[in-house]
Amino acid sequence: MFDEARLERLISAHFDRELTAEERRELESMLLSSSKARQLFLDHAEMHGLVREQAMQADGATLLDEVTSGKKVLPFTRRAWIAAGLAACVALGWWLIPSDKPPGTDGFAQTELEHNEVALLDRAINVEWDGPSFAPGSALPKGPIKILKGTLQLDFYSGARVVLEGPASLELLSPDLARLHSGKLTAKVPPPAQGFTVMNANLRVVDRGTEFGMSVNGADDCEVHVFDGEVELQGDVPEATARELFEGHAVSIRQGKSEAIAANRGSFVDSSRLLQAAALENDAQWETWRTASQAFSETPGLRIHFDFQDLDPAALILRNRAAGADENSNGTIIGCDVLSGRWERKGALGFAKTSDRVRFRSEGTAPAVTLMAWVRVDSLPLEHNALLSMAPDKLGEVHWKLDQAGRLLLGLRSSSEFAYNSWERLESPSVFAPKDFGRWTHLATVIDSETGMMKHFVNGSEVATGQMKRRVPVQLGLSNLGNFDASSPTSPNIGFVRSFNGRIDEFALLTRALTAEEIAGHAR
Secondary structure, three states, rough: OOOOHHHHHHHHHHHOOOOEEEEEHHHHHHHHHHHHHHHHHHHHHHHHOOOHHHHHHHOOOOHHHHHHHHHHOOOOOHHHHHHHHHHHHHHOOOOOOOOOOOOOOOHHHHHOOOEEEEEEEEEEEEEEOOOOOOOOEEEEOEEEEEEEEEEOOOOOOOOOOEEEEEEEEEEEEEOOOOEEEEEEEEEOOOOOOOOOOOEEEOOOEEOOEEEEEEEEEEEEEOEEEEEEEEEEEEOOOOOOOOOOEEEEEEEEEEOOEEEEEOOOOOOOOHHHHHHHHHHHHHHHHHHHHHHHHHHHHHOOOOOEEEEOOOOOOOOEEOOEEOOOOOOOOOEEEOOOOEEOOOOOOOEEEEEEEOOEEEEEOOOOOOOOEEEEEEEOOOOOOOOEHHHHHHEOOOOOOEEEEEEEEOEEEEEEEEEOOOOOHHEEEEEEEOOOOOOHOOOOOOOEEEOOOOOOOOEEEEEEEEEEEEEEEOOOOHHHHHEEOOOOOOOOOOOOOOOOOOOOOOEEEEEEEEEOOOOOOHHHHOOO
C-alpha cells in the first residue's frame, strides 16, 4: 500500500524538476513496490508529454536518471530487473514492467476466451428473440438460444454449421453437442466435426460427417432427415427403428412409435434460401439507413458527417455529407483500405497499419459537442487506441479513444499546462471484451460545458457520466479519425503510437449536445 496523494505530489515535483534527493528515493521506492504506482506515473508522463525528453535529459545513476547510461546490462536480481525495466520504460513511454498479477490478467486484451463459449453466431435473419439476444459475430456461451421467429446460422467451434428455424429453442452444451427442445435445425458437418451430436428429450442424433435435419415438437414428437451421408441414432429409440440412417432416408418418432419416411430437403432451410433471405434483409436495412442518413445530414449543428459511401479506392477524399459543408471539411484518407460496413452495400474504411487515418478540419469553438461513430473493433493492442484526436497542445482539444481494457475514454484539455490534471476526463467501465471484437458497435460521447456534464453511450445506452471541474469549450481544428498526432510540429516528437485497429463506417461531429433519446435513435 502507498499514500496515493503523496505519490501524486512526488510525481508532479518530478516533472517540475523540484524533487530533492530524499524525495527521489521515496518516489523510486513507491514505483518499485507497486504496479498501480507505476501506472499512475505513466499516466502523468503521457499527459506531460515529457517521457522521452526526461529520458534524453537524464544523467546520474539513480533509477529515474539511469536511462541513458549506456552501460552493459549484466545478470541481476528481480529488484534490479524491475528498476532497469522501469528506467527503460520511462525512455520508451510505455510499461514493460512485470506486476504482481499472473501473466495475462491485466486487461481484456490479454484475457483468455471464456471457457463456456461454444459457437459463433454467423447470421440472424428477421429474428425475434425470446429472452437474451445476440448480434451477428457474437460468441455464444453454453446455454439456451430461443427465438420466436426468424433464422439463425451458428458455427460451432467443432466446425459444424447449424441453421436454426424459429420458433425454436436450442440448448448449447459444448462445441460438438446441442439439445433441440423445439423447432427445426439443419446441421452440416464437415470431416473435422464428425461426431457432432444433437439430442432431444429421448434421442441422440450422431452425425458421421455430412448433413441432416431435425424437427422437434415436444418430448415425444421428433423427425430426423438425412440429406447427405449417414447418422447414428442413440438413446431411447423404438425397437423397430433403424439405428443408422443414410442419405435420402428419414424417420418420424411419435408417442414411442417410429415410421420410416423419405427425407424431405424442401421442408428445411438450405444455404441458398438462407443467403437469399440474408440478401433481402441486408438490402432492406441499407435502404432504411440511407433514408435516415440523408435526413440526418440536415440535422442542426451537424459539422461533420462521414457516411463512407461511394468510396473510390484510388481517391483520397472522404466526403463530408453535412448540409452546407464546404470542401475544406472533407477528409483525406491516408493508408486505409476500402471495405464493407454493417451491410454488404455499406462502405467502410479499415484501419490496420499504425499510419492509417482520416485527416480533416473543422473550424471554431463550441460550448457543446457530440461525437458519434459506428465502429467494428478488431483488437485493442495498444494502451490507447484512438478513435478521434484533435490538434495537440491546444486548450479545448479533445481525445476520444479506447484503452486496452476496453474502456471508452475522453480527454478535454482544460489548462495550457502540461500536467496530468490539465484534462477533464471521463472513463467508462469496460465495454469491449475479446468476444466483442468483430461486432459493429455504436459509440457516442457528449461534452456540454454549458451544463458541465460529460457522457458516454454504447449502443444507445448511457454507460458513464461525469461533472466537469472546468467548463472549457471545445476547440475545433485539425483532427485525425483513427489515429493520433503525438505533438505539434514545433514540439518534440515523442513518438506515441495510438492507432485504431478495426473498421469505421459512419462518423458525426455536432456542435450541440444530443439528448439520450436522439443518441438511442441513431444507435438502432
